[in-house]
Amino acid sequence: MTNPRLRIAVDMDGVLADVAEQFLRYHERDFGERKSLAEVAGVEELDAFPHSRKHVYEPGFFLTAPVIPHSQEVLKALHDRFDVFIVSAATEFPQSLPEKQVWLGQHFPFISWQQMVFCGSKTIIRADWMIDDHFKNLDHFSGDTILFSQPHNLLRENGRHRRVQGWTEVWDIFNS
Amino acid sequence: MTNPRLRIAVDMDGVLADVAEQFLRYHERDFGERKSLAEVAGVEELDAFPHSRKHVYEPGFFLTAPVIPHSQEVLKALHDRFDVFIVSAATEFPQSLPEKQVWLGQHFPFISWQQMVFCGSKTIIRADWMIDDHFKNLDHFSGDTILFSQPHNLLRENGRHRRVQGWTEVWDIFNS
Numbered sequence: 319m320t321n322p323r324l325r326i327a328v329d330m331d332g333v334l335a336d337v338a339e340q341f342l343r344y345h346e347r348d349f350g351e352r353k354s355l356a357e358v359a360g361v362e363e364l365d366a367f368p369h370s371r372k373h374v375y376e377p378g379f380f381l382t383a384p385v386i387p388h389s390q391e392v393l394k395a396l397h398d399r400f401d402v403f404i405v406s407a408a409t410e411f412p413q414s415l416p417e418k419q420v421w422l423g424q425h426f427p428f429i430s431w432q433q434m435v436f437c438g439s440k441t442i443i444r445a446d447w448m449i450d451d452h453f454k455n456l457d458h459f460s461g462d463t464i465l466f467s468q469p470h471n472l473l474r475e476n477g478r479h480r481r482v483q484g485w486t487e488v489w490d491i492f493n494s
Numbered sequence: 495m496t497n498p499r500l501r502i503a504v505d506m507d508g509v510l511a512d513v514a515e516q517f518l519r520y521h522e523r524d525f526g527e528r529k530s531l532a533e534v535a536g537v538e539e540l541d542a543f544p545h546s547r548k549h550v551y552e553p554g555f556f557l558t559a560p561v562i563p564h565s566q567e568v569l570k571a572l573h574d575r576f577d578v579f580i581v582s583a584a585t586e587f588p589q590s591l592p593e594k595q596v597w598l599g600q601h602f603p604f605i606s607w608q609q610m611v612f613c614g615s616k617t618i619i620r621a622d623w624m625i626d627d628h629f630k631n632l633d634h635f636s637g638d639t640i641l642f643s644q645p646h647n648l649l650r651e652n653g654r655h656r657r658v659q660g661w662t663e664v665w666d667i668f669n670s
Contacts, residue, residue: 325618403618409607415591431585432614438607442501442579444620444636460620 323401325445327435327459328393330406330418332451332468334426335383338363344373360473380417385425388485396492397428405435405443407455449488453479464488499577501621503611503635504569506582506594508627508644510602511559514539520549536649556593561601564661572668573604581611581619583631625664629655640664 331337338358345367346352358366373379396402404422408414415436422429435443440455448459451468456479465471465479466488475481482488507513514534521543522528534542549555572578580598584590591612598605611619616631624635627644632655641647641655642664651657658664 327618403615405618409595409610409612412592412595412607415595415612416588419585419588419591430614431588434585435611435613435618436585436591437611437613438609439579442503442581442611442620444618 323399324447325401325403326396326447326449327403327405327440327443327445328396329448329450329452329455329466330404330408330422331380331383332470333449333466334386334389334393334404335380335418335421336386337380337383338469340379340383341367341370341373344376344379345369355469358469361470363470366470374411375413377413378417380414381421383421386485388489390425392485392489393426394428395489400492401433402429403433403435403443403445404429405437405440405445405448407438407440407452408436409438464491499575500623501577501579502572502623502625503579503581503616503619503621505624505626505628505631505642506580506584506598507556507559508562508646509625509642510562510565510569510580511556511594511597512562513556513559514645516555516559517543517546517549520552520555521545531645534645537646539646542646550587551589553589554593556590557597559597562661564665566601568661568665569602570604571665576668577609578605579609579611579619579621580605581613581616581621581624583614583616583628584612585614640667 341363342352348369364370393402406418408418419434422434441458446461448456448461449464449466450456451466451471453476456463456465463479465481467481467483517539518528524545540546569578582594584594595610598610617634622637624632624637625640625642626632627642627647629652632639632641639655641657643657643659
């Protein structure tokens with residue numbers, strides 16, 4: 319009998335989908351200038367961009383989000399060896415749910431509907447690992463945690479999570 | 495310091511939303527006759543109704559589902575004492591997600607978006623109790639389980655779950 323495969327809960331926005339870049343683009347579209355990293359570092363996205371709450375309700379915001387570099391090939395490799403679940407705190411924005419599911423199908427076609435979770439609070443998630451860009455999600459998780467660097471979580475640290483700068487570092491962790 | 499509140503994961507279809515009745519109505523609409531309980535007892539809904547896969551994709555199928563009797567008042571009482579999460583295996587039918595969220599808001603307005611989970615597999619759910627009408631969901635759950643009687647799960651038993659006939663029995667369990 320083999321051991322059950324480790325289960326990895328992978329966040330979507332800020333880990334697979336580059337919503338930080340999407341916020342920058344929408345802000346530039348509306349205000350004609352691109353914010354610098356210094357302006358948004360350490361600030362929650364909904365606070366850093368004055369129109370953010372309008373943007374996330376615009377049709378297409380989640381559907382056209384860029385893919386975070388190397389997430390596709392590394393997640394595919396993890397998917398082959400582990401039980402991968404995509405866990406997105408998305409019920410705050412209900413209209414985003416179909417867009418998010420279509421986006422996943424386009425960019426991560428190996429992820430089936432069985433592996434998708436759209437929730438509000440991630441305290442209900444049971445897994446061995448969680449990869450997320452929000453302290454609020456990782457802090458309540460009982461397993462191993464990986465903090466995925468994003469502008470909004472820069473300049474902050476609580477010493478409880480292993481921070482990675484990108485997907486190649488995630489790859490290193492699961493191959494070491 | 496108080497103990498953390500017990501967390502209850504409550505299924506939606508077949509526990510809050512009367513999709514069995516909805517299938518019967520749609521079948522009657524299409525074929526002019528209502529199936530008897532004997533015809534559907536113990537048969538998975540997607541097998542019991544020849545047009546079921548078409549019906550679940552019809553706009554309005556989930557939005558207009560009747561509410562299961564007493565679910566509103568009992569769930570409100572549980573919500574006041576426990577951490578209630580609504581957990582629906584819904585990502586197989588992506589178009590249902592917004593309808594389900596609207597339906598919850600209409601019939602269970604005390605349930606916030608933070609308490610909603612739409613997933614494919616419920617193996618990822620961490621809670622103390624699970625109320626569900628499907629063996630496949632309860633069998634893999636690590637906490638206490640309540641099997642909510644529905645036509646499709648009649649005539650079947652595996653001795654691992656406490657069966658209830660309706661919400662008044664659920665009320666009794668949490669008040670005993």
